[in-house]
């Protein structure tokens with residue numbers, strides 16, 4: 001089982017195999033999985049990767065920065 005969660009530093013979506021203690025984000029922040037908010041779960045690494053990609057695409061529309069007008 002893989003867990004999908006967000007980096008507390010940059011908000012990037014990450015995944016790690018269940019039971020992993022920490023995951024280091026490409027931004028350099030180390031996330032303790034015990035304290036991470038799990039967004040989703042996946043059966044295997046391929047599914048986890050697909051989920052993360054989908055979430056990243058979604059996140060692009062939810063930056064909270066909407067142009068005026």
Ligand SMILES: [Zn+2]
Pocket residue numbers: 007008009010011012025026027028029
């Ligand atoms: Zn990060």
